[in-house]
Amino acid sequence: xxxxxxxxxILEETAQSLKASAEALNAASAYDEGRLMGYxxxxxxxxxxxxxxxxxxxxxxxxxxxxxxxxxxxxxAARAA
Numbered sequence: 001x002x003x004x005x006x007x008x009x010i011l012e013e014t015a016q017s018l019k020a021s022a023e024a025l026n027a028a029s030a031y032d033e034g035r036l037m038g039y040x041x042x043x044x045x046x047x048x049x050x051x052x053x054x055x056x057x058x059x060x061x062x063x064x065x066x067x068x069x070x071x072x073x074x075x076x077a078a079r080a081a
Contacts, residue, residue, distance in 0.1 A: 008059075011050065015060040018043040022071040036072065044068040 001009075022039035025032050047057060047068060057066040 008055075011046070011055070012060045015043060015046055015057075015062055018046070019062060019066075019071065040068050040071055043071070 018039050022036055022043070025036050025039075027033045027036050047060075050056070050060070056064070058064040
């Protein structure tokens with residue numbers, strides 16, 4: 001495997017891990033809402049950096065129309081805006 005292929009595997013696994021961790025939270029407490037915002041920020045930054053290299057959410061197996069904001073609760077989404 002080339003270094004570029006290795007990097008894509010790492011990006012894919014990291015993005016999927018962040019998404020899964022965010023989806024597993026029930027955000028019932030302020031602490032969990034903070035964790036959710038952290039996952040959102042990390043995934044949003046990762047996807048922003050990937051976009052500079054024309055790597056799409058679909059390339060990372062997150063779905064063609066995936067947006068990190070979809071992970072946020074309504075209250076957290078209002079704070080992120």
